[in-house]
Amino acid sequence: MSIVTVQLGQCGNQIGHEVFNAICSDIRGTHGLCSKKENESYHDACKERFFSEEESEVPVARAVLVDMEPKVISQTLSIAARSGYWKYDDRSHFCQKQGSGNNWANGYSVHGPRHKEAIMNLVQKEAEKCDRLGGFFTIMSMAGGTGSGLGAFVTQCLRDTFPTSFILNHVIWPYGTGEVIVQNYNSVLTLSHLYQSSDALLVHENDVIHKICAQLMNIKQISFRDVNQVIAHQLGSVFQPTYTAEGGLHYSRNPLGDLMEMLVPHPEFKMLGLRNIPQMPENSLAYSTFSWPGLIKHLRQMLIANAKMEEGIDWQVRPPRLGSSIPSSHSTNKPLHFNTSVANLVILRGKDTHSVDLGSFQDPSLYTSWLNPRDAFNAWKTPRAFNKYEKSASLVSNSQFLLKPLDNVVGKAWNMFASKAYIHQYTKFGIEEEDFLDSFTALEQVISSYSIL
Amino acid sequence: PVSLPFAVGQCGNQVGCRFWDLALREHAAVNKKGIYDEALSSFFRNVDTRSGDDGPDIHKGKICSLKARALLIDMEEGVVNEILQGPLRDVFDGKQLITDVSGSGNNWAVGHKLYGYQYRENIVEKLRKTAEHCDCLQCFFIIHSMGGGTGSGLGTFVLKLLEEEFPEVHRFVTSVYPSGEDDVITSPYNSVLAMKELNEHADCVLPIENESLFDIVNKIHRMINSGKLGSTVKQNSVVTSSAGSAKTVQEKPFDAMNNIVANLLLNLTSSARFEGSLNMDLNEISMNLVPFPRLHYLVSSLTPLYTLADVNVPSRRLDQMFSDAFSRDHQLIQADPKHSLYLACALLVRGNVQVSDLRRNIERLKPSLHFVSWNQEGWKTGLCSVPPVGHSHSLLALANNTCVKPTFIELKDRFMKLYKKKAHLHHYLHIDGMEQSCFSEAISSLSDLIEEYNELDATTGGLRTDPSRLKIAV
Numbered sequence: 001m002s003i004v005t006v007q008l009g010q011c012g013n014q015i016g017h018e019v020f021n022a023i024c025s026d027i028r029g030t031h032g033l034c035s036k037k038e039n040e041s042y043h044d045a046c047k048e049r050f051f052s053e054e055e056s057e058v059p060v061a062r063a064v065l066v067d068m069e070p071k072v073i074s075q076t077l078s079i080a081a082r083s084g085y086w087k088y089d090d091r092s093h094f095c096q097k098q099g100s101g102n103n104w105a106n107g108y109s110v111h112g113p114r115h116k117e118a119i120m121n122l123v124q125k126e127a128e129k130c131d132r133l134g135g136f137f138t139i140m141s142m143a144g145g146t147g148s149g150l151g152a153f154v155t156q157c158l159r160d161t162f163p164t165s166f167i168l169n170h171v172i173w174p175y176g177t178g179e180v181i182v183q184n185y186n187s188v189l190t191l192s193h194l195y196q197s198s199d200a201l202l203v204h205e206n207d208v209i210h211k212i213c214a215q216l217m218n219i220k221q222i223s224f225r226d227v228n229q230v231i232a233h234q235l236g237s238v239f240q241p242t243y244t245a246e247g248g249l250h251y252s253r254n255p256l257g258d259l260m261e262m263l264v265p266h267p268e269f270k271m272l273g274l275r276n277i278p279q280m281p282e283n284s285l286a287y288s289t290f291s292w293p294g295l296i297k298h299l300r301q302m303l304i305a306n307a308k309m310e311e312g313i314d315w316q317v318r319p320p321r322l323g324s325s326i327p328s329s330h331s332t333n334k335p336l337h338f339n340t341s342v343a344n345l346v347i348l349r350g351k352d353t354h355s356v357d358l359g360s361f362q363d364p365s366l367y368t369s370w371l372n373p374r375d376a377f378n379a380w381k382t383p384r385a386f387n388k389y390e391k392s393a394s395l396v397s398n399s400q401f402l403l404k405p406l407d408n409v410v411g412k413a414w415n416m417f418a419s420k421a422y423i424h425q426y427t428k429f430g431i432e433e434e435d436f437l438d439s440f441t442a443l444e445q446v447i448s449s450y451s452i453l
Numbered sequence: 454p455v456s457l458p459f460a461v462g463q464c465g466n467q468v469g470c471r472f473w474d475l476a477l478r479e480h481a482a483v484n485k486k487g488i489y490d491e492a493l494s495s496f497f498r499n500v501d502t503r504s505g506d507d508g509p510d511i512h513k514g515k516i517c518s519l520k521a522r523a524l525l526i527d528m529e530e531g532v533v534n535e536i537l538q539g540p541l542r543d544v545f546d547g548k549q550l551i552t553d554v555s556g557s558g559n560n561w562a563v564g565h566k567l568y569g570y571q572y573r574e575n576i577v578e579k580l581r582k583t584a585e586h587c588d589c590l591q592c593f594f595i596i597h598s599m600g601g602g603t604g605s606g607l608g609t610f611v612l613k614l615l616e617e618e619f620p621e622v623h624r625f626v627t628s629v630y631p632s633g634e635d636d637v638i639t640s641p642y643n644s645v646l647a648m649k650e651l652n653e654h655a656d657c658v659l660p661i662e663n664e665s666l667f668d669i670v671n672k673i674h675r676m677i678n679s680g681k682l683g684s685t686v687k688q689n690s691v692v693t694s695s696a697g698s699a700k701t702v703q704e705k706p707f708d709a710m711n712n713i714v715a716n717l718l719l720n721l722t723s724s725a726r727f728e729g730s731l732n733m734d735l736n737e738i739s740m741n742l743v744p745f746p747r748l749h750y751l752v753s754s755l756t757p758l759y760t761l762a763d764v765n766v767p768s769r770r771l772d773q774m775f776s777d778a779f780s781r782d783h784q785l786i787q788a789d790p791k792h793s794l795y796l797a798c799a800l801l802v803r804g805n806v807q808v809s810d811l812r813r814n815i816e817r818l819k820p821s822l823h824f825v826s827w828n829q830e831g832w833k834t835g836l837c838s839v840p841p842v843g844h845s846h847s848l849l850a851l852a853n854n855t856c857v858k859p860t861f862i863e864l865k866d867r868f869m870k871l872y873k874k875k876a877h878l879h880h881y882l883h884i885d886g887m888e889q890s891c892f893s894e895a896i897s898s899l900s901d902l903i904e905e906y907n908e909l910d911a912t913t914g915g916l917r918t919d920p921s922r923l924k925i926a927v
Contacts, residue, residue: 098454
């Protein structure tokens, strides 16, 4: 099955480009560390998922590029084509000239309806190119106007036009100290709307990835490109082909569907966080060896202690003993800073994945009480190494990972809303105070639900 | 996206002239192949002049003849004529000019009511024509001074007109405010009358004071002459210099000052024209920096004012650039933002500067700045890859800060000094359409604006509790 990617706004297009780059570079590499047959299977599965074979020498990404100003798309198309290894379909993009002005209302209420037909035509064309459509992957930032506002509108259109397809939104959480002053408003409006039409939101926080670049990748002058490349690597580690069942004979045909089924048992809980280890500069890879027990131990502690990266993990945090009376802030038995999960998915790639013991992730104390831990935890594996990492472990988690960031954004937005600052910029385009209140209410509900896990 | 500048009055046109010159120089430096590209189309049309000046526009391919997208308006001919006889003469054609001979006599009423009425249709027609050539009109710029008659009066008339004809296009105004020692006695009247129009019809105003420009020019000359910088400073990279541009005539004293304003406009629009990792359009500037409709006056500061010979500038120097942007020496108006309240702040960076440099400096500078309680992290940032000519990087900071209040209070005082004695009022009142109420409404508008800033200032200090969040029934 194939996934159609929709790249929205500057951020969406910049990241999308790095994702296809990472995927292409991975399948081109000879560091698969597995049999030739395995490698070929992987290669074919990946191609079917992300690229179409047209009368072109290089694979063509299954993607639609959307932006309200032309510069980024124009750059993205040309850089991809120049790589010589893959490209976008020259006709599969839509752009305008004037941008959205960081105004969610402009993106959602003006550009959305105005350009709906043109954009959905492009999506339809890409969908038709697929033998079997596995769903949509949209990439956007919450902070600006196009990715956020137009992105929310397009997601709604996707839901209306393809009611039974899976939709996964990849959402970029902006830096806490501004890229955009009205980013918290735009974020609140985006998240509340996406929650209605999307199946799940997979989140990357700029602050976190920035730290990874600084502390793990040792990059001195970190650029957005560096940040985007780390994000692309992490996404690749999730979406490249895997076997979803033990002893599976072929690579999973339905990655998005499987993901949703395993991680989103209840529509109130759609916020997914992503962790990937190890992460290091490429030139250190040759000198490093990893053990699966070590990696699994770290990954599990990162889950429990809500660590954003492999450094600075708080080893003091322990899961509660079920039935004990440890005081906590809620009426459950979970101690204060323990990260409770709804569901978790671990993805292992590389050498000796078949022998890895994942029992520690099935510990019932990690999970909220209303799910059977056997259902709450799943593992995907492949012996084929990813992106030059001999061993790579990813965790996609539906847990309290994003509770604090969400609470922060809602808090700041509410604070600004109380003073009515900038509201006139939104009402100008038809988003009224009531719409804001509806969004706030929806998100407070999500916060509350995750809080009492 | 297209930006359409209107230069109105003597000051406006002198600055405008420097602006076109520098814009051409900037694009020439970036655009080596002579292809008419998206960046050029922001400010210039590409016209096929083989069959005469009225040829069709060429939208792609080689540059044939570049024509500025602009309207030059002046009620005296001197400045505009000079432009048309100078090296920029081929960049404009007769259809973009609106001139008269007798001037406005430093009288806002003459500019606004008399000439406004007289030239209204002419202006609208030329405006529509110019707009027709624009693929996507994103914003209008008005460049003018506040203290005279044409720039002030007719300039604000044009502003009103733009709102009526193209209500969705953003209106940016670069206004040169008169100083206390201005030799035009009635400049307070003209300025306050113009302020009312700016309050009501502008999306964003960048106030500029000659005193600040003068100080900057002096500072640069002192640094160059003192020899302290030695061979590390390249003469023709000085922000005030027109060396390397089309101008060959001996520089007049205001030229260096006008160059600074021209650079401001270039930097303001750079991210809309050139690519970068975090683009910033002009629409985004007014969206992020104007929290309440009337509080749209932005303090601007530019750095660096000269460049250093090193291309790979070490972080320390880069950080110095950020510090300078928050130093009063680099501001284009006399104000004290550090001791007042920031409502919002934008940083437009050009050149080889990455997001980590931005973040490091924001973290460093934040503690010394006071931000309003509902916008504690209120920064809007942009990264444009293309630096200005002769520089490896540059920074334009725009601040919406209550420090503009004293400037407005002073203006109000100077106005009242004249108004109480009814000095020179008859020159205004005998113009058709001018009444005493125009004056009282104008001063009232200014007072209201000052009061809005007062209310915000009053929120500083004292205990602040965050508003309580919505409660959800579990």
